[in-house]
Structures are given as C-alpha cells and as structure tokens.
Amino acid sequence: MEFQGRAHRLGDHIDTDLIIAGRYLVTTDPQRLAEHLFEDLDPALRSRIRPGDILVAGENFGQGSSREHAPLAILGAGVRVVVAASFARIFYRNAFNNGLVLLECPEAAQSVQDGDGLRIVPETGEIRNLTRNQVYRARPIPPFMQQLVEAGGLIPYVQQRLRILR
Amino acid sequence: MGMTITEKILARHAGLPAVKPGDLVECRVDMLFANDITAPLAIQQFERIGVDRVFDPDRVAFVLDHYSPAKDIASAEQCRITREFVRKHGLPHFYDVGRAGVAHVLLAEEGFVLPGELFVGADSHTCNHGALGAFATGVGSSDLAAAMATGRLWFRVPHTLKFVFKGTLRPWVTGKDLVLRVIGDIGVDGARYAAMEFSGPVLQQLSLDERFSITNMAVEAGAKNGIMEPDEVVLEWVQLRARRPFEPVYGDSDAEYAAVYEYDVTDMEPVVAAPPSPDNVVPVTEVQGVRVDQCFIGTCTNGRIEDLRQAARVLAGRRVHPEVRLIVIPATPHVYRQALEEGLIQIFLEAGAAVSTATCGPCIGGHMGVLADGEVCVSTSSRNFIGRMGHRGSRVYLSNPAVAAAAAVAGKIVHPAEVVGSPVAV
Numbered sequence: 092m093e094f095q096g097r098a099h100r101l102g103d104h105i106d107t108d109l110i111i112a113g114r115y116l117v118t119t120d121p122q123r124l125a126e127h128l129f130e131d132l133d134p135a136l137r138s139r140i141r142p143g144d145i146l147v148a149g150e151n152f153g154q155g156s157s158r159e160h161a162p163l164a165i166l167g168a169g170v171r172v173v174v175a176a177s178f179a180r181i182f183y184r185n186a187f188n189n190g191l192v193l194l195e196c197p198e199a200a201q202s203v204q205d206g207d208g209l210r211i212v213p214e215t216g217e218i219r220n221l222t223r224n225q226v227y228r229a230r231p232i233p234p235f236m237q238q239l240v241e242a243g244g245l246i247p248y249v250q251q252r253l254r255i256l257r
Numbered sequence: 258m259g260m261t262i263t264e265k266i267l268a269r270h271a272g273l274p275a276v277k278p279g280d281l282v283e284c285r286v287d288m289l290f291a292n293d294i295t296a297p298l299a300i301q302q303f304e305r306i307g308v309d310r311v312f313d314p315d316r317v318a319f320v321l322d323h324y325s326p327a328k329d330i331a332s333a334e335q336c337r338i339t340r341e342f343v344r345k346h347g348l349p350h351f352y353d354v355g356r357a358g359v360a361h362v363l364l365a366e367e368g369f370v371l372p373g374e375l376f377v378g379a380d381s382h383t384c385n386h387g388a389l390g391a392f393a394t395g396v397g398s399s400d401l402a403a404a405m406a407t408g409r410l411w412f413r414v415p416h417t418l419k420f421v422f423k424g425t426l427r428p429w430v431t432g433k434d435l436v437l438r439v440i441g442d443i444g445v446d447g448a449r450y451a452a453m454e455f456s457g458p459v460l461q462q463l464s465l466d467e468r469f470s471i472t473n474m475a476v477e478a479g480a481k482n483g484i485m486e487p488d489e490v491v492l493e494w495v496q497l498r499a500r501r502p503f504e505p506v507y508g509d510s511d512a513e514y515a516a517v518y519e520y521d522v523t524d525m526e527p528v529v530a531a532p533p534s535p536d537n538v539v540p541v542t543e544v545q546g547v548r549v550d551q552c553f554i555g556t557c558t559n560g561r562i563e564d565l566r567q568a569a570r571v572l573a574g575r576r577v578h579p580e581v582r583l584i585v586i587p588a589t590p591h592v593y594r595q596a597l598e599e600g601l602i603q604i605f606l607e608a609g610a611a612v613s614t615a616t617c618g619p620c621i622g623g624h625m626g627v628l629a630d631g632e633v634c635v636s637t638s639s640r641n642f643i644g645r646m647g648h649r650g651s652r653v654y655l656s657n658p659a660v661a662a663a664a665a666v667a668g669k670i671v672h673p674a675e676v677v678g679s680p681v682a683v
C-alpha cells in the first residue's frame with residue numbers, strides 16, 4: 092500500500108464539529124457529508140481538497156464526539172490518509188474501522204507545508220516529502236490496526252472472525 | 258502489582274487474572290446503546306456483517322435523543338431507520354418521543370448501567386456512567402455494530418490518571434466546576450487514551466447528579482473513561498433501579514497510577530470555559546460583564562434534577578433579562594416530572610424561560626435554540642467548539658446551572674451570588 096498526494100496543513104485540536112458540523116448529521120452518505128467537510132473551520136477549504144490529497148494536522152486531531160460521520164466525510168472527499176502529531180482516541184478507532192489510514196508523526200506535522208507533495212508507505216511508516224526532499228518516520232501502525240486495514244475495515248474483519256468461530 | 262478499578266473491570270471482562278496499561282484485550286460487553294445519529298450507521302454496519310440477530314436483545318438499547326422529536330425530514334428518516342430495526346428484531350429497550358430522554362441520563366436512571374460492569378455507547382459522553390463505578394466508554398458506529406453482533410469488543414487498557422479532591426466546597430461551586438477546572442489544568446488532550454479516576458472526600462459532599470457531571474466530561478480531556486469507586490450513595494441509588502444482579506469492583510491499594518493530581522477545592526470559585534475550547538477555563542469573575550443572548554440549562558452534563566434545583570434557586574422570584582432567551586430542558590421525562598412536582602417548572606415558566614421536552618436540543622446546534630452569527634450563549638453543556646451550537650461566529654461559555662441561570666437574569670455573566678444576594682440554604 093502506498094499513497095501519494097498533496098498536503099493540506101491543519102492546526103492542533105481539530106474537533107469533530109469542525110470536521111463535520113452537528114447540523115449535517117442527518118445522513119450517513121460519505122459523499123453528502125463530504126460537501127460540508129471542514130465548513131466551520133474554513134469554508135473555502137473544502138473546494139481545495141481533491142481526491143488523493145493528504146491531510147497533515149497537529150495534536151489531538153479528531154477530538155470530540157464519536158460521530159463516525161467524521162472519518163466518512165474525509166473519505167467522501169477522496170482523502171485516504173491523515174498524518175498528525177497525535178489523534179483523539181474515538182476518532183482513531185473510527186478511522187481504522189472504516190479503512191481511513193492514520194499515521195502519527197510529530198515531525199511531519201511540524202515540517203510539512205501546505206501544498207507539499209507527499210509519498211507515504213504505511214507499512215514502514217515512511218513519509219517522503221517530495222517537495223522538500225525530506226523523509227519523516229511515523230510511528231508504525233500497531234499490528235492489530237494493520238490487520239484491520241488489510242481486512243478492509245472492522246466489518247469485514249468481524250465477518251472473518253465469525254466465520255472462524257463458527 | 259495491584260490494579261486500578263478500570264484495569265480490574267477490563268480484566269474481569271476479558272476473562273484474565275490481570276491486565277496492564279497498553280495490553281490489547283477483547284472484552285465481553287454487558288450493555289450497549291446507540292442514539293438517533295449513530296444508530297442508523299451502526300445498523301447499516303450490523304447488516305453488512307450479515308448475522309441475523311443481535312447477540313442479546315436484553316443488552317441493547319436505542320434512544321432517540323439528538324434530533325428527536327424529529328427536527329426536519331432528513332432526521333425523521335434517520336429516526337425511522339432505528340424504529341424499523343427495533344421492530345424487526347423485537348428489541349425491548351427502545352426509547353422514542355415521550356419516553357426518550359438524553360440517553361446518558363436515561364439509561365442510568367433505568368438501571369441499565371451497574372457498578373463493575375462494562376458499558377459501551379455510540380456516543381462520546383458514554384463515559385458519563387463511570388460515576389456508578391462502571392467502565393463506560395464511547396465508540397463509533399462500526400464498533401457498536403461489531404459489539405451488537407458478537408457481544409465483544411477490543412480495548413487497549415488505558416493508563417490511569419488519578420484526581421483527588423480535598424477541602425470544602427464553597428456555595429455555588431459544583432461538580433461541573435471541579436471537572437472544568439481539571440480540564441483547564443490538563444488540557445483537552447491531557448488525558449488522551451487514559452482513564453480518569455476521581456476520588457477524595459469532596460466527592461461525598463456532592464450529589465450523585467453532580468458526580469455524573471464530572472465523569473461525563475472526562476472525554477473533554479481526551480480520556481477513554483472517567484470513573485469513581487462506588488460508595489454507599491451509589492450502591493443505594495443503583496439497588497433501586499438495577500435490572501440485573503451486579504458485583505461492584507474496587508481498585509487495589511497498591512494500584513499504579515501514571516499520575517496523581519491533588520486539589521484543595523476550598524478557595525475555588527465557580528468557573529466557566531470560555532470559547533472556543535472546554536479547556537479555556539477561568540473563574541466566572543474574570544469574564545463577568547460579558548453580555549449574553551441565550552442561556553441553556555440541560556444536557557447529559559447538567560440536565561438532572563439537582564441541576565434544575567440549582568438553577569431554580571437563582572431564578573425563583575426573578576425574571577429572565579428582556580434581551581435574553583433562557584431554554585431549560587430536563588434531560589428525561591422522569592426528571593421533568595420530578596421538576597414539575599417540586600415546583601421547579603413553575604419557577605422557570607414564571608421567570609420567562611422556555612421549557613422543552615427531553616432532547617439534546619441546542620447542545621449540538623441542530624434545533625431548539627440554534628445561535629446566530631455573533632451571539633453569545635452560556636450553556637451547561639460540555640462543548641463550546643466553534644459552530645457547536647450554531648453559526649461559526651457564535652460563542653459559547655460552559656458553566657454550571659446556577660451560573661447559566663444568573664446570566665439569564667442579569668443579561669451578562671455574573672457570579673450567582675450577585676444575583677441572589679446571599680446563597681439560599683439547601
């Protein structure tokens with residue numbers, strides 16, 4: 092697995108209300124949720140995010156509510172991977188459960204600038220900044236999360252487990 | 258080495274003699290629930306799994322509380338998804354309009370959450386229930402679906418931060434002020450992935466309702482759960498309601514904590530969290546004079562009977578400022594009825610407040626008091642993020658119920674004692 096895309100810089104403590112505001116939680120459709128992605132953070136940001144782009148945030152990304160609509164809205168915008176200095180815990184679970192890959196990398200969170208080109212290999216945690224010719228090392232994804240990603244998310248993973256148990 | 262109450266509950270539910278922070282364990286889940294926002298997605302995921310029944314219908318609850326009574330057609334459709342699922346599977350614990358309340362208040366009231374048990378909810382404030390000595394944590398819809406299908410869920414055992422409250426509380430200082438103070442000190446990620454264990458003699462001075470406000474907001478510090486060891490007050494309260502036998506759990510005396518924070522609360526004043534973050538905590542006197550447009554008393558944090566009593570103590574015989582809207586929402590039909598019987602609803606109505614049927618309402622900015630650009634609200638809820646209660650240009654101060662009531666009367670943020678003159682004896 093490998094990702095390549097343009098970076099969008101976000102700040103610290105981006106909460107789930109900023110990712111997708113509560114008033115839009117009347118659908119579970121990722122595409123419709125994505126229309127309002129980051130609306131209260133910066134109304135112009137959504138139109139700059141293109142499929143394949145990569146979000147790079149500071150500390151505690153995804154704090155707040157348990158709404159799985161947050162990772163879904165991100166996925167709905169075509170973003171497959173988020174790099175941050177750290178993640179809030181419910182968001183962390185929700186993201187991997189839905190196949191959104193998260194990488195913890197304080198170094199990248201510091202150095203990456205808006206618009207930088209990145210190439211990411213989640214298995215090794217290597218983040219290559221193609222614009223600045225730098226390489227950052229993310230904390231490796233825990234093996235269990237790796238299994239979730241390989242299975243395609245929590246639901247296929249549970250299906251596999253149930254089949255084994257039967 | 259001993260274990261904390263959190264570690265012990267997780268060990269028991271994983272069927273292991275011991276666990277330690279960092280361990281990944283698969284636990285049996287005693288009870289789970291989802292609300293009208295998270296249930297449709299959980300149901301969708303549950304159906305994808307392809308099992309034909311939930312693991313135990315008696316251990317699954319659905320509560321319509323966020324956008325219910327439905328605020329628009331889209332939310333009506335979401336509520337219907339849950340209703341249809343409940344009927345199809347013959348699930349007994351379903352709470353719809355009229356019987357529904359804010360889930361965290363309702364499910365404790367209904368005896369679904371018990372000391373020593375493991376409770377998960379598809380809502381981040383599920384940590385609320387730790388005041389009963391349960392391990393309770395919020396998860397997303399997919400996790401809930403997995404638990405609904407299998408009765409099990411994986412957890413990383415959190416390290417525990419301990420908070421000890423000593424001293425004597427001044428009038429108008431509540432459990433809400435204590436938890437805001439802690440969040441202000443450690444920050445919105447100060448307890449990320451951790452268990453927050455609250456203890457100390459001050460807890461005994463607090464009603465159970467006020468203790469819930471504390472564990473309720475553990476998530477605002479990034480915690481996985483908030484918890485207190487159950488005392489007599491808790492055990493008596495739960496005995497009256499419990500739907501199953503239960504066995505309380507207590508931590509070992511040699512349990513290890515990642516950090517211990519001690520507080521002498523004696524000189525503490527009521528505090529508020531200023532916008533736009535719950536850790537932006539200052540004494541109420543520091544922001545006094547800030548003009549307000551709306552005050553909101555309710556939610557899973559402060560919508561219980563003791564909260565309404567505290568608000569009524571300020572509002573009795575007074576009127577809401579002509580330029581302020583006060584919205585009071587008892588968290589459950591039970592709380593509503595009790596407030597009615599105690600004459601509190603009368604006090605609110607005479608003061609000029611709007612009193613609503615139980616719902617999360619304005620807390621999440623969807624209906625029942627959405628804020629316009631530039632408006633200021635003093636709210637007893639738990640989050641004041643940008644746009645949380647309406648327009649991204651609106652601003653929310655989080656406070657205890659007496660501070661919110663006092664602001665409604667004064668038209669600006671003040672210490673409740675200023676409105677009341679001298680505190681009324683309880």
Ligand code: SF4
Nearest residue numbers: 382556557617620621
């Ligand atoms: S009252 Fe507010 S914080 Fe509590 S469950 Fe409802 S929306 Fe969430």
